[in-house]
């Protein structure tokens with residue numbers, strides 16, 4: 282057997298795969314992985330089907346189908362007041378995760394450091410490590426998952442190349458506030474950094490809050506790779522389609538990675554989404570739609586002994602189970618799946634050190650009947 286020197290020796294099967302497999306085995310309700318169980322919009326399905334029937338079935342241009350990039354630029358102008366050049370600043374990608382990976386690969390050299398705020402979406406750290414760079418972990422404030430800017434500043438070194446931000450945040454549902462933007466602006470004046478901004482939940486924001494995209498701020502935007510996902514916006518996570526917005530010079534490097542990796546993305550989806558993006562209501566109503574689901578879930582769960590933390594965005598909400606058991610979160614999540622038929626994700630999975638804070642992540646992007654059934658099972662706990 283040929284010896285293989287693993288680039289990611291620490292990485293095994295992710296908790297999402299494990300919990301989903303366990304959920305399937307025990308026929309549990311899966312509130313673990315972040316995907317909707319309700320049907321997506323039929324008009325968009327029709328638009329993509331029509332594109333296939335109309336023979337849009339060959340390679341799209343490497344940076345993406347131009348009418349789609351133009352529609353995205355229009356949306357960015359409308360939502361964030363930023364003029365983005367669809368030709369040189371937008372690249373269509375097979376999902377948000379791929380956009381983040383390509384951005385990191387474009388900028389990182391061995392020995393570089395990247396600040397990662399924990400708890401963190403699970404792809405960030407391996408994406409950094411595989412490029413020979415080093416993640417520098419900074420914990421979010423445990424009370425409300427806001428950014429500890431003092432700790433971020435203290436983590437800077439001569440090798441710091443970038444910081445990864447994620448708002449609305451997975452797993453906590455925290456969102457960036459104006460003071461975070463001010464702190465970030467101070468930070469980049471002190472240290473020349475790239476920003477990788479994971480904004481896949483841009484539309485899933487609640488309680489009247491606004492999404493503070495990096496694209497709103499010229500001084501931040503000029504150093505940012507801003508990553509988005511149509512999967513999250515249009516409830517079609519299985520389509521794996523997204524995009525990266527970055528200044529022309531950064532986009533040039535991004536596309537060098539992209540063109541020899543994926544080259545171009547699924548054409549009919551791009552054609553269909555370009556048409557569907559004209560419906561502003563479809564993305565503007567998303568926040569309200571998901572907020573209702575969050576509130577319905579909370580209402581159903583009010584007679585359980587879980588204590589929910591606030592969620593201002595994303596598909597997710599965290600719950601403390603301190604009043605129920607002393608178990609570690611991973612053990613408790615497994616027991617909940619096996620004995621009570623509800624799968625969740627233990628929050629320790631989002632930390633390198635796997636510290637248990639007695640928190641579970643619930644995904645509420647589900648049909649009301651699914652949420653009701655899960656709550657009924659958990660009321661017995």
Ligand SMILES: Cc1ncc(COP(=O)(O)O)c(C=O)c1O
Pocket residue numbers: 315375376377378379402447450451479481509510511512513518521522523
């Ligand atoms: C924070 C975050 N970024 C990126 C993604 C992935 O987006 P995509 O499916 O478009 O790759 C997810 C999906 O769960 C996520 O939670």
